[in-house]
Amino acid sequence: MQLEQHAKLSVAPMMDWTDRHCRYLHRQLSRHALLYTEMVTAAALVRGGAVHLLDHDPAEHPVALQLGGSDPVELAKAARLGAAAGYDEINLNCGCPSDRVQSGTFGAVLMRQPGLVADCVAAMRDAVDVDVTIKCRIGVDDQDPENVLPEFLARIVAAGCERVTIHARKAWLQGLSPKENRDIPPLDYDLVMRMKGLFPNLHISINGGVATLDQAVELLDGGLDGVMIGRAAYHQPADILISADRRVFGSAGPDTSADTAVQAMLPYIEAHLSAGGRLHQVTRHMLGLFAGRPGARTWRRMLSEGATAPGAGPALVEAALAEVLPLAPARKAV
Incomplete structure (x- = not known):
C-alpha cells in the first residue's frame, strides 16, 4: 500500500x-x-x-x-x-x-x-x-x-x-x-x-x-x-x-480488539521495563482502551494508581484486563 x-x-x-x-x-x-x-x-x-x-x-x-x-x-x-x-x-x-x-x-x-x-x-x-x-x-x-x-x-x-x-x-x-x-x-x-x-x-x-x-x-x-x-x-x-x-482501507478483516491489543502490548512492556523504563510511561496511553465498556473505570483506576508503584509490571496490566473481560464482550464494530 x-x-x-x-x-x-x-x-x-x-x-x-x-x-x-x-x-x-x-x-x-x-x-x-x-x-x-x-x-x-x-x-x-x-x-x-x-x-x-x-x-x-x-x-x-x-x-x-x-x-x-x-x-x-x-x-x-x-x-x-x-x-x-x-x-x-x-x-x-x-x-x-x-x-x-x-x-x-x-x-x-x-x-x-x-x-x-x-x-x-x-x-x-x-x-x-x-x-x-x-x-x-x-x-x-x-x-x-x-x-x-x-x-x-x-x-x-x-x-x-x-x-x-x-x-x-x-x-x-x-x-x-x-x-x-x-x-x-x-x-x-x-x-x-x-x-x-x-x-x-x-x-x-x-x-x-x-x-x-x-x-x-x-x-x-x-x-x-x-x-x-x-x-x-x-x-x-x-x-x-x-x-x-x-x-477505511478495505481489508477483509477480522477487526482487531482492545483485548488483543493489550495482550500484544505485554511483551513490549516487558522489553521496556528490561531497558530501564517505567510501566506508567506505556500504560498512560492505554487508559481509554475500554472507554464505554463495563469495567472501564476499574481498568483506568488500576493502571492509574498502580503503574507508578515500584516493581509494577505486566502482571498489573493482566490483572486490570481480567477485571474487564468477564464483564462484557468486546464491542462489535459496525
Missing part, C-alpha cells in the same frame, strides 16, 4: 501524547493508519544533537516525523536525519499556535509567510527521498481564509508538496490558549472541501473536530483524500481504530 493510501486515516501529532509507546499501541489496533510523532524541533536535532527523539520501533510503520522550524537549511538537515532514522514521511508543522512555537517563528505563525514555507518544502524535498508534507490551519488572526489558504496551498504545491493536512480552524495567536485554539475558532469543513476542488491533484486530509470513525468515513465519502483524528483517537483509540482497516 502506498503512503498516500495509508494517509486516508491518520492519527494526529500531539505533544506529550503521541510518543513511541502511544504509536506502538495504536499500531496494534490498526495495521494501516498513518501515525505521526510529536513535533520535534529541527533545532533540537541539528543544534542540540537530540537524535534520541527519533527513536521508534520498526512495528510503528507507516510512521511520519513532524518537524518544527522555519530555517530551510536547518530543516533540510533535520529531514535528512529523520529519513536516515527510517521515517516514511517528513511533515512540517504550520499549525501549532503555542507561544513557545511562535517565539521560534514556526507553527501557525508560518501561515503569514507562505513564501518561506515554500522555501522550506523545497529544501527538504531536495534533501530526502521520502514524502515532505505540511500540516496547517486555514489562517491566523484576522486573515481571510478564503484568500490566504488558496495562496498558501499554491505556493507549497509549486515547491513540490503533494500532500497537506488542513486543520479546519483559524488559529488566534493572541488571546486564545493552545487548548482554546483547538475548540473555540469555528470549524469550516466547507472551505477545505473547496480547496480540494481548486487543487484536485493535491492530496488533502482534514483535521479538527472529528470525533468518530463514522464521521471520518463520511468525510472521505464526501471527496476528501484523508482524515486526521487527534484527541478522539487518543482518548478512545479502540473506537476509532479497531475497525478502521476494514471500513
Whole structure:
C-alpha cells in the first residue's frame, strides 16, 4: 500500500501524547493508519544533537516525523536525519499556535509567510527521498481564509508538496490558549472541501473536530483524500481504530480488539521495563482502551494508581484486563 493510501486515516501529532509507546499501541489496533510523532524541533536535532527523539520501533510503520522550524537549511538537515532514522514521511508543522512555537517563528505563525514555507518544502524535498508534507490551519488572526489558504496551498504545491493536512480552524495567536485554539475558532469543513476542488491533484486530509470513525468515513465519502483524528483517537483509540482497516482501507478483516491489543502490548512492556523504563510511561496511553465498556473505570483506576508503584509490571496490566473481560464482550464494530 502506498503512503498516500495509508494517509486516508491518520492519527494526529500531539505533544506529550503521541510518543513511541502511544504509536506502538495504536499500531496494534490498526495495521494501516498513518501515525505521526510529536513535533520535534529541527533545532533540537541539528543544534542540540537530540537524535534520541527519533527513536521508534520498526512495528510503528507507516510512521511520519513532524518537524518544527522555519530555517530551510536547518530543516533540510533535520529531514535528512529523520529519513536516515527510517521515517516514511517528513511533515512540517504550520499549525501549532503555542507561544513557545511562535517565539521560534514556526507553527501557525508560518501561515503569514507562505513564501518561506515554500522555501522550506523545497529544501527538504531536495534533501530526502521520502514524502515532505505540511500540516496547517486555514489562517491566523484576522486573515481571510478564503484568500490566504488558496495562496498558501499554491505556493507549497509549486515547491513540490503533494500532500497537506488542513486543520479546519483559524488559529488566534493572541488571546486564545493552545487548548482554546483547538475548540473555540469555528470549524469550516466547507472551505477545505473547496480547496480540494481548486487543487484536485493535491492530496488533502482534514483535521479538527472529528470525533468518530463514522464521521471520518463520511468525510472521505464526501471527496476528501484523508482524515486526521487527534484527541478522539487518543482518548478512545479502540473506537476509532479497531475497525478502521476494514471500513477505511478495505481489508477483509477480522477487526482487531482492545483485548488483543493489550495482550500484544505485554511483551513490549516487558522489553521496556528490561531497558530501564517505567510501566506508567506505556500504560498512560492505554487508559481509554475500554472507554464505554463495563469495567472501564476499574481498568483506568488500576493502571492509574498502580503503574507508578515500584516493581509494577505486566502482571498489573493482566490483572486490570481480567477485571474487564468477564464483564462484557468486546464491542462489535459496525
